[in-house]
Amino acid sequence: MTSFLQILLIAHIIFGLLGVIAFYAVWMGLLKHKPSPRFLKFSSLWGFIALVLSWFTGGYYYVAYYGTTVKPVIKAGGYPWAHALFMEAKEHVFLLLPFLAAVVALVIWFWSERMETETATPLGSGFQIKRSLVLLSGLITVLGIIITLAGVIISGAVR
Amino acid sequence: MQNENGKNSAEGGSASGGKIASSAALSASVTVALITLVTIIADLNPPLKDWLKSTFSHHWIGKGVLAAAIFIVLTFLFRLMSLKTDAAGLSRKLAGLFWVGVLGALAIFGFYFYEAFLVG
Numbered sequence: 543m544t545s546f547l548q549i550l551l552i553a554h555i556i557f558g559l560l561g562v563i564a565f566y567a568v569w570m571g572l573l574k575h576k577p578s579p580r581f582l583k584f585s586s587l588w589g590f591i592a593l594v595l596s597w598f599t600g601g602y603y604y605v606a607y608y609g610t611t612v613k614p615v616i617k618a619g620g621y622p623w624a625h626a627l628f629m630e631a632k633e634h635v636f637l638l639l640p641f642l643a644a645v646v647a648l649v650i651w652f653w654s655e656r657m658e659t660e661t662a663t664p665l666g667s668g669f670q671i672k673r674s675l676v677l678l679s680g681l682i683t684v685l686g687i688i689i690t691l692a693g694v695i696i697s698g699a700v701r
Numbered sequence: 702m703q704n705e706n707g708k709n710s711a712e713g714g715s716a717s718g719g720k721i722a723s724s725a726a727l728s729a730s731v732t733v734a735l736i737t738l739v740t741i742i743a744d745l746n747p748p749l750k751d752w753l754k755s756t757f758s759h760h761w762i763g764k765g766v767l768a769a770a771i772f773i774v775l776t777f778l779f780r781l782m783s784l785k786t787d788a789a790g791l792s793r794k795l796a797g798l799f800w801v802g803v804l805g806a807l808a809i810f811g812f813y814f815y816e817a818f819l820v821g
Contacts, residue, residue: 597765601761601762601765604761605758605759605761605762609759623817623818626813626816626817627810627813627814627816627817627818630813630816630817631809631810631813631814633761634736634740634764634809634813635805635806635809635810637736637740637761637764637765637768638733638736638737638802638805638806641729641732641733641768641772642729642733642798642802644725644729644772645722645725645726645729645795645798648721648722648725648726649722649726649791649795651722652719652721652722653719653722653791668788670788670789670792670796671788671791671792671795673792674792674795674796674798674799675795677795677796677799678795678798678799678802681799681802681803681806685802685806
């Protein structure tokens with residue numbers, strides 16, 4: 543593997559982890575009684591950017607190297623299911639994340655300033671929006687962790 | 702914030718921003734559902750996967766490019782349509798996106814589990 547591809551693979555992992563950490567921060571931030579709009583805007587925007595960067599760096603590595611060099615090794619080894627299940631699911635579930643992240647960031651960007659005033663009533667629409675954002679940021683975090691663990695399994699299957 | 706109908710507006714300080722957020726939530730639901738369907742159908746239907754490969758150089762790139770294009774185009778189309786942008790409407794769209802995301806991820810994992818372990 544060339545050093546350029548090694549850098550891309552490391553960047554894919556680092557950006558992916560930063561994206562997951564950022565959306566975990568959004569998730570926890572939204573659960574606070576008085577969420578900080580500035581913190582939520584910062585975390586969701588950088589989380590979205592990190593996931594998109596992880597998408598591009600990982601995508602280039604996957605298309606340029608994984609399919610031709612790594613995939614045959616895994617399929618011929620003792621754990622072919624590491625590709626058939628975990629890599630296939632990881633690469634396609636990962637396609638969903640930037641779109642979920644973009645929506646969370648957009649809604650937080652245009653709505654978070656009013657969170658303190660509109661979430662006081664549990665049955666109010668503002669409360670419902672906040673609850674949906676909690677669920678979405680939680681979903682991004684959980685899927686991100688599953689994808690990360692799938693990456694660990696795939697790496698282990700090559701060795 | 703109250704709109705002209707007396708409902709809570711989700712638009713906040715920027716009316717166009719609120720409409721884009723609401724449109725993006727609906728557009729993302731459609732995009733996530735399409736990614737899931739194309740992923741499964743392309744694996745079961747080689748001509749579709751071959752078309753993605755020949756058109757975009759790789760099936761994964763094809764799915765990503767198509768998904769991004771659909772998301773952007775639909776967001777602006779929904780933005781042009783007179784969608785409800787009150788807080789209750791936005792809340793429903795976000796809840797819908799959550800469930801589409803959960804079902805999409807489960808469908809993809811379930812499909813590849815089936816392909817990996819249950820098909821010869």
